[in-house]
Amino acid sequence: MTQTDQRDAQASIEAGVARSRAGFATRLRGLLGGSPDADAWEEVEETLISADMGAELAVGVVARARARRDVIPEMAVRYELLELFAHRDAVPWPRKPAPGVPAVVLVVGVNGTGKTTTIGKLAHRFASRGARVLLAAGDTFRAAAIDQLRIWAQRVDVPLVAHAANADPSAVVYDAMDAAVARGTDVVIVDTAGRLHTKSNLMEELSKIRRTIAKRIPEAQPEVLFVLDATTGQNGLTQARAFHESAGLTGIALTKLDSTARGGVAFSIEQALGIPVLFVGVGERMEDLLDFRPDDFVAALFG
Amino acid sequence: MFDALSDRLRDALGKLTGRGRITEADVEVAMREVRLALLEADVNYRVVKDFVARVRERAIGAEILANVNAGQMVIKIVGDELTAVLGAGDRTFRLTGSPAVVMLVGLQGSGKTTSAAKLARHIVRLGRQPMLVAADPYRPAAVDQLRTLGKGLEIPVWSSPPGTAVLDIARAGIAEAKRIGRDVLILDTAGRLTVDETLMEEIRVLGGALQPSETLLVVDAMVGQESVTVAEAFREAVSITGLILTKVDGDARGGAALSISAVSGVPVKFLGTGERTDALEPFHADRLAGRILGMGDVLTLVERAQETFDEKQSEQLAQKLRKNAFTLDDFLEQMQQLKKMGPLGSIMEMIPGMGGAAKQAQQAVDRGDLTRVEAIIRSMTRHERQEPAVLNASRRRRIARGSGTSLPEVNRLIKQFGEMQRMMRQLSGGGRMPAIPGLRRR
Known part of the structure; x- marks a missing residue:
């Protein structure tokens, strides 16, 4: 993504959600200005809960911030929030395997979080940086999912490996790996069907897809990207945990952040599972996928 | 759905039951737990505030705390308030106009x-x-x-x-x-x-x-x-x-x-x-x-059953049970009928007290346990299904091979079916549902 694009997209979120954000931020700053009393602290707690942070986490953050004497209250809350984020390695994403071996990104999540759209945006991001990208249509279940990915592949101008509807997703993945090796692809992005994390047979299917990748390209260290809708509440943590167990997550994309939602459940996930949020989706255009930075995310809560 | 919420609410309110008289402080503790349970269930924080305030106000009414069944009454108040919130408005589904x-x-x-x-x-x-x-x-x-x-x-x-x-x-x-x-x-x-x-x-x-x-x-x-x-x-x-x-x-x-x-x-x-x-x-x-309070939902279960089972078949089945002539064929048919009612887990959730078992049952289905049971029965001859007693070792080996399962699985099914028949004899209809063969406990 070019710098102008990044600025444009940033401007579009700022314009789109400014009003709802402003109310939230004003409230937080108002409560934390000067020396907040017990009621004000309780309201801070509620405000954090209203951002989907989860009651227990919010209670903890407020208690620790209140106890701090080294900084003013607003900074105390900011610091405590930043503490919740997982450690971030300073390595490129996706990890670059051995020379000549394609990097593989497996994209997973529950239904309707925006997996296919995120894949389109990722493809654009990698391709515009000169990488040879290949898409694999592993969602063979949802009606028209393959068509949707094909439209994205055409839009971004990258090749697509697809089978017919209802085909075995592992077979699609196997062929995609073959094609990637044959074409000298840099990054393969694999779409998967949305699945509720409570369906054990579908979760097992994800493990199988991982095994298929390992079988065809043993040197590949697949990145597994969990796509999370920012409007999701506390169930997001349960989802992440289940997907982590069956697929081994290495990153999170937080989508639909151009809504009024604040995606606070990301704090819970980072804190509990140590999986970093890497990208945020902020719109419908292919440029609308930004790098996630904890400082910016926390700063945005305060306006 | 609502599993975790009901678990937490039951925990929070469980402390109030079986204790006879309770104090205002007891109610306060329980309300804090109820607040957390609702917030973790993604109920909007403003709604939670109102909800807890209303329950507290009603619960701390003098006449309730003085009552020997105060705990039960608080649970009832929570249930009433939940029903009131969820029951708001008119739920008729209207189709007027042409089209x-x-x-x-x-x-x-x-x-x-x-x-x-x-x-x-x-x-x-x-x-x-x-x-x-x-x-x-x-x-x-x-x-x-x-x-x-x-x-x-x-x-x-x-x-x-x-x-x-x-x-x-x-x-x-x-x-x-x-x-x-x-x-x-x-x-x-x-x-x-x-x-x-x-x-x-x-x-x-x-x-x-x-x-x-x-x-x-x-x-x-x-x-x-x-x-x-x-x-x-x-x-x-x-x-x-x-x-x-x-x-x-x-x-x-x-x-x-x-x-x-x-x-x-x-x-x-x-x-x-x-x-x-x-x-x-x-x-x-x-x-x-x-369902949220873990009290089951028998009405929906009955309606679902009525939609799925036809009356004649049900009567025939009852006859068979009474005459003790329930065969593996009948069992297979029952399994098909049950499948038509929807996911097993969601059916069991509706049965009071079965909330916990529901998850296990659904996992068993997801693992394909029932499909295996079906395959085993379908690999039997008509005669074998009518009279499982004839199933000697060589027949069982053939069935295991034919159904793509294993001998222990075949043995387990036959044994469980025997137990089920015995239980049905004892119950002769009515009473508790017998365990379904093929569902392993994890």
Whole structure:
């Protein structure tokens, strides 16, 4: 993504959600200005809960911030929030395997979080940086999912490996790996069907897809990207945990952040599972996928 | 759904039961727990505040605390308040006008298109003739998705070329419905963000021009604190007559339903309970409140059973049970019938006290345990199914090979079936449900 694009997209979120954000931020700053009393602290707690942070986490953050004497209250809350984020390695994403071996990104999540759209945006991001990208249509279940990915592949101008509807997703993945090796692809992005994390047979299917990748390209260290809708509440943590167990997550994309939602459940996930949020989706255009930075995310809560 | 919420509420309130008299401090402790339970279930924090305040006020009334069953009464108050919140508004599903127009609106990814297909199927069962209209010109392949679903249900789908304004799509759809004699129009609109003023204006115009007899807001059960903001924004644009709560078959705690109903009084009308097009349930507030508090939902179970089992078959089965002539064939048939009622886990959830076993049963199904049982029985001869006593070692080995299972599995099934027959003899109908063979405990 070019710098102008990044600025444009940033401007579009700022314009789109400014009003709802402003109310939230004003409230937080108002409560934390000067020396907040017990009621004000309780309201801070509620405000954090209203951002989907989860009651227990919010209670903890407020208690620790209140106890701090080294900084003013607003900074105390900011610091405590930043503490919740997982450690971030300073390595490129996706990890670059051995020379000549394609990097593989497996994209997973529950239904309707925006997996296919995120894949389109990722493809654009990698391709515009000169990488040879290949898409694999592993969602063979949802009606028209393959068509949707094909439209994205055409839009971004990258090749697509697809089978017919209802085909075995592992077979699609196997062929995609073959094609990637044959074409000298840099990054393969694999779409998967949305699945509720409570369906054990579908979760097992994800493990199988991982095994298929390992079988065809043993040197590949697949990145597994969990796509999370920012409007999701506390169930997001349960989802992440289940997907982590069956697929081994290495990153999170937080989508639909151009809504009024604040995606606070990301704090819970980072804190509990140590999986970093890497990208945020902020719109419908292919440029609308930004790098996630904890400082910016926390700063945005305060306006 | 609601599992975790009910577990936590039961924990919080459990401390109040079996204790006789309780103090105001006891109620305070329980209310703090109830508050956390509701917040972790994604009930909007303002709704939680009101809810807890109301329960506390009623619970601390002198006449309750003095009562020897105070704990039970507090639980009853929580149940009443839950029912009151969830039961708000009118849940009648109205189809008036010719054609009657049902409009679905919601955020992206909430499940509008799948819900449109499910609703179409539901409307067919009501004896009406629906037509689906793809009013989403934005999402790539949205029209294809609706077409595929419509084809599977043999319900016509109307769409217009890309670039057509939605109001024109809808008007053309109405004309087409009249022409081909369809009396209900289901409008699947595009997913939109509430901050997108252009798209919100679009449904405002659509709602104003078409005056739908139902405008249903489709809400994902996993939505967090924003549910109320979202619902209010949609309500400002169109007059919402009800909610469809989707992805209820996950383990989300459904606080969204509670929150939206509490704030706006808009009732939940349907629950989406699975990916298949028949996975749509009408919503009953009192029954759901019961499920939340872990009291089961026998009424829905009975209705489902009545829809699925035909009376004659049931009578024959009862006869057989009485005469002790229940065979593996009958068992196989029962399994098929049970399958038609829906996912085993969701059926067992409705049985009081079976909430915990439900998850295990569903896992067993997901692992394919029941399919294996079916394969074993189908690999038996007629004679063997009628009289399992003839199953000697060599027959059992043949069955294991034929069904692609193993000898221990065949042995286990035969043994469990024997136990089941014995239990049925003892119960001779009625009483507790016997364990279903093939379901291993984990």
